[in-house]
Amino acid sequence: MQNLAHRLERLGTETAFSVAQAAAAWKAQGNTVFPFHLGDINIPTAPNIIEAMNRAIADGHTGYCPGPGIPQLREALAEDIGSRRGITFGPDNVVVMTGGKPVITKFLQAVMNPGEEVLYPNPGFPIYESQIEYLGGTAVPYRYVPTESGFAIDLDQIRASITPNTTAIIYNDLQNPISAESTAAEREAVAKLAIEHDLWVLSDEAYFETRYEGVSSSIAALPGMAERTVILYTFSKKFAMTGSRLGCAVAPLQIAQVLSKLNTNDESCTTHYVQWAGIEALRGPQDSVQSMLDVLKGRRDAACELVNAIPGFQVAVPQSTFYLFPDVTEAMERLGHSAVGDFATAALHNTGMSFCTREHFGRxxxxxxxxxxxxxxSGIETADIRLGLGRLREWIESA
Structure with a gap:
């Protein structure tokens, strides 16, 4: 039998999907499941966006198009992303991709040589760690420490982790899974380290506009950062377009040209008619965006209130994303669990609650x-949030 490539041994995955499989199997047996595991959105894409996509199909936009994206979408993205961050971008800075995830891989392909080190957040989106190692780099995690308002980056650890072999840092403000948001001082400290050590920065801004209070800021807008930062942007979260697979990188021209070339090698182009839907999303009515945020805020408020009422649970109220990352240490001790994976399985079988654990977001x-x-x-109605978390509370209280 032929052997497979050795690098596959270094390839991780997004393990939240394995939780989804377990939940589906439990539901198939006739059990009720409360799906808190995937960051998908059960709110439909706005009708005007769907109509624009269908119109583009009817108009014949079903063939190949330019690798970096159609000019009209690149122009709209440059204008929208730049204006919201106080930065001037041109269409040539924008490279359209099939969602936000390819930006991670192509950024690493563009800036990282085999053996070089890349700093990444842990807990964090698991694809960071997976792709650094798959592409032959050394994944160097940096941690967060709990605070009264959530989590903060351990800046001392980052400083201690940078070596002459460090080439880049992945920075996810408004963070998945922990909903952490940097203070201005923290953001400036990360930028200072990037400049001091001449590091490339991937700024994952997937949740930049998924927020309920306050205003988002981009590290790329700080002095000296635009020329070393690639912004990851996605339509998935803001416009409820997770299945449409549309996003982009906003990058210095030197990097944008490389990313465009990688697009040509990997996919040829992003689906043509979906890009026309993206233009409508950016330039059409924005009522649906605010409506979705109102719904998500209601879910957040209900979930936070109920989570903090569960014995042994504790979570700060996040201002952004659609995730909670509660400390469940005391609750697990109450139930006699030492492994959080066993706790999650027991919760599913006893309450129907399906969720990911810290182990799904980096070693x-x-x-x-x-x-x-x-x-x-993001994918569960408020009534079911109340019902599921109520069952979880009853189960833990009965221990």
């Missing part, structure tokens, strides 16, 4: 002694 770091789970409320 556990040395010295971690607290246990966390992630609750995504």
């Amino acid at each position: 556990r770091l040395a010295g971690e002694d607290r246990q966390y789970i992630r609750l995504a409320y």
Whole structure:
């Protein structure tokens, strides 16, 4: 039998999908499941966006198009992303891709040589770690520390982790899974380190506009950062277009040209008619965006209130994303669980609650002694949030 490539041994995955499979199997047996595991959105894409997509199909936009994206969409993205961040971008800075995820891979292909080190957040989106290692780099995690308002980056650890072999840092403000948002001081500290050590920065801004209070800021807008930062942008979260697979990188011209070439090699182009839907999303009515945020805020408020009423659970109220990352250490001790994966399985079988755990978002770091789970409320109605978390509370109280 022929052998497969050795690099596949270094390829991870988005393990939240394995939780989804377990939940589906439990539901197939006739059980009720409360789906808090995937960050999908059960709110439909706005009708005007769907109509624009269908119109583009009817108009014959079903063939190949330019690798970096159609000019009309690149222009709309440059204008929208730049204006919201206080930065001037041109269409040539924008490279359209099939969602936000390819931006991670292509950024690493563009800036990282085999053996070089890349800093990434842990807990964090698992594809960071997976792609750094798959492409032959050394994945160097940086951690977060709990605070009264959520989590903060351990800046001292980042400083200690940078070596002459460090080439880049992945920075996810408004973070998945922990909903952490940098203070201005923290953002400036990360930027200062990037400049001091001449690092490339991937700024994952998937949740830049998924927020309920306050205003988002981009690290790319800080002095000296636009020329070293690639912004990851996606239509998935803001416009409820997860299945449309549309996003982009906004990058310095030197990097944008490389990303465009990688597009040509990998996909040829992003689906033509979906790009016309993207133009409508950006330039059409925005009522649906605010409507979705209102719904998600209601879900957040209900979930936070109920989570903090569960014995042994504790979570700060996040201003952005649609995730909660509660500390469940005491609740697990109450139930006699030492492994958070076993706790999650028991919760599914006893209450129908399906959720991811800290283990799904990067390898556990040395010295971690607290246990966390992630609750995504983007794909579950408020009534079911109340019902599921109510059952979870009853189960834990009965222990």
